[in-house]
Amino acid sequence: MRRGLILGACLGVCASAQVSPTRLVTAYPAFLARLDGNTLLWKDDTSMPLTAGRVFTSPADRLDHPDLRELLRQPYPACTPLHAPAYAQDPGRARPAVFFGKMYGSSPAAVKAKLVVVNWFGQPLMFSRVNGAADALRAVEHELTAQPALRKYLTPSAGTYLWRVVAGSTRQSAHSWGIAIDLNTRYSAYWEWSGYREFQHGIPYANRVPQAVVWAFERHGFVWGGRWYHSDTMHFEYRPELSGC
Template sequence: MSLRPAIRLCLLLLLAAAPALAGPREDLELLRRGYPDAVRSVEQDGLVLSDGVRLPYDDGRAKDAEQALDAPDLEDMLAQPYPLERVTAEPAPGIHPGRRRVTALFKAAYGHTAQEVKAALVPVTFLGHRVLFNGRNGAAQALERVDRDLSAWLAAHPEARGRLLPLSGTFAWRPIAGTERLSMHSFGAAIDLNSKVNGYWRWSGRGDPLAQRTAFPAEAVEIFERHGFVWGGKWAEYDIMHFEYRPELITKAREAR
């Protein structure tokens, strides 16, 4: 075999062994897997939801940073990779994987109104406290698994409890402060831990953001991520108390490794 055909064969073998690059179809499948009760079917260019709403993957509109937050399409929602690595530096401005949310998807997943979401809430014991979390699409079961692993870790590291407790809430039908966008708390799919010590970017007088991020126990973050939650401490607009169930982002991050 001459050198050129041998090189070509090696390249073909390497390409065959390499993971497929993520694209629209892969992203849509991630959403179907993450929210099976919300997605009726995956089409070539988007999703059909269980309530009949059709969501395009790409709505064809160019958006600036604020528009991508206020009116994202599915492509925008999944465009920023969620980092599974521990925080060692400040995220670049505008990097906030998880803050772009297509509200119609989460309404189909968890409930269209406060009353519908309330009807889907189930009790979960979390760090010895009873909280209400959405029972649809695996969210409450995921929080139960976090509690199991986090409780075991805290038994060996009781000094970390002060960073996590008291709890600061799960379900609350409300917009995000300063916006008209519904919070993930509206869907009973987010939990806040000790707002008294864990900072939020809109509050003043909270000191060095990076110091706040690194002061939060990295092991606790990894436990949440293991079970499909993203952490607001990895956003440029930091929300260190905040975890929300976003299995599509965690799965995409794992499969990109």
């Protein structure tokens, strides 16, 4: 009982609970060579510190200026039963733009040059071919084709690539890199629609996306916005350093 309480109190906060940095190297082998202490070494002989040394002043500051340690701070509970996330649990929502831009492109033109068409239940969608992202989305579509009852949640997709910042912020959206897909808005819930402020306590959780859909994406390396306290249940993004079963 006591052990359970301690683990519960620690979830996603304790240093020991954070995701191992080696998962970055495993997830992105085309770009990353290895870790050397606090430094991530790229195959193009450049390097990036895991910790930038910034002293965060607020939860929002962590999302505005995340380093790689911040990206890895909260483990993502892939392929576990769906439940309302705890306060401020947003695993995958911190995205260092320099890190993702270096792989997927740091301008609209650079990203677009790496997009390919993915057939999403008859709807052509643009997705990045980098890191196998487009192939992963194709695999999700293939897997879910066998379950026609789920189709209404999946189509029409509300979009994939769009170079933009997250609404109301200066943060680059994962849609900018062509690695995110929004499903049918009709069955979706987005925290901002509730009228709450970011990090306000009590943001309601109202998911209608079935677990079978979420797990199919997670098996292929996507994280789901419905596992965030700031819930975005139409949103999936390719983040193999955090997801996968």
